[in-house]
Amino acid sequence: MSSTSSSYKSSKRHELAPSRTAVTIPTIAPVIGNYSHSNTIPSNKSTVYLSGFMGDLPGDGRIISGGIAAQTTQIMRNLKAVLEASGSGLNKLVQRRVFLVDMGDLKTIDRIWGEWVKEPYPVSTCVQVVRLAKEAAKVEIEVVAETN
Known part of the structure; x- marks a missing residue:
């Protein structure tokens, strides 16, 4: 992870501003977190779809200990590494889906998400699941x- 991740950190393509258009409008319910109502990607852009990531530790795939904050931080590290290896970055996100066991953890997840992802925010859906x-x-x- 570190060798792939570090080689992409120096790439200038990740320093470019995202080209998508994020829209949040005042005539419907306001957003209650770090997301937008919609995102539009120009037709000359490609997209990358990532699988769902849990708080897996590199190497053995065990879930990191330390609760929801540690798991969310590890997820962000993993997302960043895979996005960079795919020619993208956290600044180019257009959609997020969050599946969580306890909806009470959403504020912690969103706080940590906001430390890694800045405007324009992707669209977002959050679903509580049994497991x-x-x-x-x-x-x-x-x-x-x-x-791109």
């Missing part, structure tokens, strides 16, 4: 991003 694929996992996040 995730790994028993210790409390949250899973899936994203879509533009790539």
Whole structure:
């Protein structure tokens, strides 16, 4: 992870402003977190679809200990690494889906998300589930991003 991740950190393409248009309008319910009502990607852009990520540790895939904050931070590290390896970045996200075991954890997830993702925010859906694929996992996040 670190060798792939570090090679992409120096790439100038990740320093460019995202080309998508994010829309949040005042005539419907206001957003209650770090997301937009819609995102439009120009036709000359490609997209990358990431699988859902839980708080998996690199190497052995165990879920990181330390609760929802530690799991969310590890998810953000994993998303960043895969996006960069795919020619994208956290600044190019257009969609986020959050699956969590306890809706009470959403404020913590959104606080940490906001430390990693800045405006324009992707669209977002959050769903509480009974359980995730790994028993210790409390949250899973899936994203879509533009790539070029």
